[in-house]
Amino acid sequence: MITLYDLKTLHTGTRRGISPHTWKVRFALRFKGIPYTLRCIEMGDIEATAKSIGALPTSKKADGSPQYTIPFIQDSKTGKVISDSFDIIEYLDITYPETISMIPKGTRLLQGYFGQAAYKIIATQIMPVSASLIPTPYHTQGMAEWFRITRPDFVKVSPEQEKEGWEKFRSELGEVARLMKETDVFAMGDRVSFADCVLFGQLMVLKFFWNEETTEWKEMMNWHGGRWGRLIAAYYNLPDVEVQPEDPSS
Ligand SMILES: N[C@@H](CCC(=O)N[C@@H](CS)C(=O)NCC(=O)O)C(=O)O
Structure with a gap:
């Protein structure tokens, strides 16, 4: 395991x-x-x-x-x-070579470099907005304290800055969407790869702050013709492989 x-x-x-x-x-x-x-x-x-x-x-x-x-x-x-x-x-x-390969032969540099670039270009746009919500009711006391000590620069953003952050985030994701075919769910078209792991990770971290019931999450799932909603759905449509702990609070 x-x-x-x-x-x-x-x-x-x-x-x-x-x-x-x-x-x-x-x-x-x-x-x-x-x-x-x-x-x-x-x-x-x-x-x-x-x-x-x-x-x-x-x-x-x-x-x-x-x-x-x-x-x-x-x-x-x-x-x-x-x-x-x-x-x-x-x-x-x-x-586990019998499982689907996330870094298909010949794409190692492209996948790895996409991961680094996507983090720098896309994730950094929304980070000040989400970081300014810290601590939330879902942060442990330890994590809230860690942020207070090591990231004192995380200050509340103004409503204008928040709007601007969301807009930049949406537009950078749009740059990715623009390079994909209209109906493609995955970065490589019909096959999943590391690039999708990266995009999925950037969206799912936001679920900590904005869940399915929030306007922010609902809007995001509809951006760019619903492309990101389809990526998230592709994950949830597969059987869950996470074995839940006996202690749900662990
Ligand atoms: N290149 C690493 C980056 C991982 C990373 O930055 N993780 C953060 C949490 S999201 C972390 O552990 N930070 C610890 C710290 O800043 O002390 C990876 O892809 O796994």
């Missing part, structure tokens, strides 16, 4: 977890039909937990010390521990 690590929130059931990078892996696991359990930890416990199971850092902090990040996985079948969403998904492709 695969254990996938994410951050703890006060959402339970299928709304557990929050990291856009972990959502990429959850998307891949569902399309691959590989069961997993999600283990949610506090932001302040990432480094200690990673070290305790042998998960490697994914980059360096400004002071040169190692940066440990969510997600990482532990695969009890192989004993392997892998960090970084791209490396995890590539590991799953290689280790």
